[in-house]
Amino acid sequence: MxxxxxxxxxxxxxxxxxxxxxxxxxxxxDIFVEGEGGAAVDEEQVDECTLCGLCWEALPDAVEVRRLYIDEAEARA
Amino acid sequence: MAILVDKDTSIIVQGITGREAASFTKDSLDYGARIVGGVTPGKGGQEVFGLPVTDTVRELTERFRVDATIISVPPPFVKDAAFEAIENGIRLLLVVTERVPRRDVVEIVELCRLRGARMIGPNSLGVISPGKSRLGMVGGPAEDVRKSYVPGNVGVMSRSGGMTTEIANLLTVNGLGQSTCVSVGGDPIVGSQFADLIDVFEADPETHALVLFTEPGGAMESALAARLRERPSRLPLFIFIAGKFVDQMRGVRFGHAATLVQSEADTTEAKARILSEAGVTVVEELSALPGLVKEALNG
Amino acid sequence: MRLYEHEGKTLLEQAGITVPKGTLVSSGSAADAESAAGAATFPAAVKSQVLTGGRMKAGGIAFAEDADQLNSELTRLLGSEIRGHRVETVLVEPRTQFDREFYLGITYDSAAKSAVAVFSQAGGIDVEQAGAAVKAEIPLLLPASGFRFKELLASAGLQGRLLSGMTGVFTKLAGLFRDYDCILAEINPLVLTPEGKLVALDVHVELDDDALYRHADLVKQFGLEGRDADARERSPLERKAEEIDSADHRGVAGRMVEFPGNLGLLIGGGGASLTAFDAVQRHGGKPANYCEIGGNPSVWKVKELTKLLLSREDVERIAVIMNVVSNTRVDLVARGVVKGILELGLDPAEKIAIFRIPGAWEEDGFALLRKYGVPYADRTVSIDQAAKMAVAGAGGER
Incomplete structure (x- = not known):
């Protein structure tokens, strides 16, 4: 995180x-890197996320991105 | 009728498939600009946002009336792109690209003079007539443009692209709309300076006042002062000159390529003096600007 | 980019303009100095090679009558400072006797948007003040043509052999100006010797940094790669800022100039940064630096710059001020600034005097700043009002 x-x-x-x-x-x-069985998240990099949506649009069931500075209910990007 | 760019201005984009160009093309279409096509050598036949992409300017000028082109190609290719546009009859060129070699800029200016064309830029974010159309990328995505720019009667010219939007926004939040706003470009030599464009604003019945933003360095202000001494303007003129601290920092460049004090004439102090003598109101504090403009418009 | 005198003279010579036959002496090479002294023709001119004007007045140019005098002048000059520039090399030339001095220059006139040739019969060190210069615009679209210079020189009163000789030199200088993408090519003085020869005693050439890519030969010949575009010495902090900027291609952030104040500034873009800096001073604030950000920098870049600014012990707080942005994102800059402060173990609410960047993604940016209690201002607060808030320490919304 x-x-x-x-x-x-x-x-x-x-x-x-x-x-x-x-x-x-x-x-x-570059938030995603090689990981066991596929991709893993590079935690060093996640704050660079531009909320562009490419990842969650590509794999809506597998990826979730949350904005930690927004109230719980609306945090999901 | 807005100046330079209006609702029915027919526009092409040279370098349309580039990352930045594709992005501002989409934003401009959203804002209502009449872009009819684009050129990227080697990518002819493709489409971008439903617009035809061709290898040559001629393929577009043969199909459409083209009033203006936006040139957004890497610096080594700017001169050829500009020559291609001029020689195919396009009379308004906006050059977005930064860091164009100075010799190339001057050669484009010379060909413009020979053919009766006008170049805005290089290193310009563009021209906007709020609510009508936009040439370039000034103001960003359409929804952001609508927050900062509203139609009205104040013209804006700025050597800084960012400050073009900042000043429009300052006017907007204080209830003053804009007729046309021009980012003239931050390079040492640009195709259209204050003194070149003031005639166009003066001829525009929709413009009732003109606000300028400038910086240290360059000779654009002395050329404007000379023009005003010879022929005073019908418009109330206001100028904000940023970078007073640069006056004491000779030889050090700040921000734009042209923002450099090498001699006394480059200082904000010298510019303020000659412009003030030529009848321009020199605005000391940016927040005072809207009040001064309102006073002039109502007086 | 300014060239050294000896580099400029190499270009003149290649262009067919006569220059004195000189020898270059570098610091740290005694052998160089000895061979120079042995080879020199006396009397000799001893000229420090530094990238600044006014060398004569600053004691950077001397004359030697014999080898002893030359050696003592070399010892004095090498390693010394002339107008803040360290002398690494010295050019030793035979001293040229002359009857008259002239000024020849080609540069750009930004108001005329044209190349211009400038000539004065009053060459020498104070030509800028002399005022008696004539000028002509030189078209670049057409091939260089000698008649333009002949006309200009004739209008200045030159006649006969001098007119023809000078026309030749000027035309060659114009060719050099064009071929090498100069923004200034100036010979001052060009002298007329008792034998009737025209010799360039000093030259000032500035190359267009934006056109260097098409002059790989020059870059190689003179080792221009990595030479600072302006000759200003950088402080360690300023160098570090440049490193941060070049370590990540996203955005521009790191054109830093230090000042002796206590309020760190992250400001942008080009015009707004000047506006904000002035406004801070106007309201009695003491900027610790100028640092322009823009072009949508990465979170990492802003974070590192924030840490760098706060690494100076006298910097108490920072102000983050930009014009209404459309390309740079408010939220990403906010993340970078807050994260930098958190990594230093400090409180963003205390360390940020004001955050005033309206525009793209402002809702997210402001939400983030609210979470950390950082004072921020939106588009209804002008740049100078934001600067005033930063100086007063009152802050905006939190």
């Missing part, structure tokens, strides 16, 4: 998606 942004990858969903690894090249600010 970053200071301002949290990016969650749901492992079971991610594993079910053959294409999870494509998040690595998709993300313009």
């Amino acid at each position: 970053g200071e301002f942004i949290a990016v969650y990858l749901k492992d079971e969903e991610c594993a079910a998606h053959e294409g999870c690894r494509r998040l690595i090249s998709l993300c313009p600010v």
